[in-house]
Amino acid sequence: MRDADDRRAALWQGRMAERAAILALRLKRYAILERGYRIHGGEIDIIARRGDTIAFVEVKARPTMDGALQAITSQKRRRICRAARVWLAAHPQAAAMTLRGDAVFVAPWRWPRHVVAAVELDFG
Numbered sequence: 001m002r003d004a005d006d007r008r009a010a011l012w013q014g015r016m017a018e019r020a021a022i023l024a025l026r027l028k029r030y031a032i033l034e035r036g037y038r039i040h041g042g043e044i045d046i047i048a049r050r051g052d053t054i055a056f057v058e059v060k061a062r063p064t065m066d067g068a069l070q071a072i073t074s075q076k077r078r079r080i081c082r083a084a085r086v087w088l089a090a091h092p093q094a095a096a097m098t099l100r101g102d103a104v105f106v107a108p109w110r111w112p113r114h115v116v117a118a119v120e121l122d123f124g
Contacts, residue, residue, distance in 0.1 A: 015085075017106040024114055025065040025114065030050045034087070035049060037083060042084075044057070056100070058102070065110070065113060069115075081101075100121070102118055102119065
């Protein structure tokens, strides 16, 4: 029963972090194109656009900002790139835009921190 409670709490924390990240991005004049974009073997928390830039955004909620940055592993980067490739195939007009892998880090009682180009995208 404890594992189920822990999973529920983590899911709730993740949803709240994504909401905070969306608010922070909207205040920076990003349009939210997708939220929770999932494919088999990949996921992107938020896909946002500002001007001619598409940002594939990973959201991390951790007790400290340093812990959040370290939570984006090479495996997570591959999953983001895999999902981004599928999304771009469905939205070919976006391929002509600037593509970026951003992150928003959320820590308790702190404003979300948007880090531009925090995730290296590899479409090869």
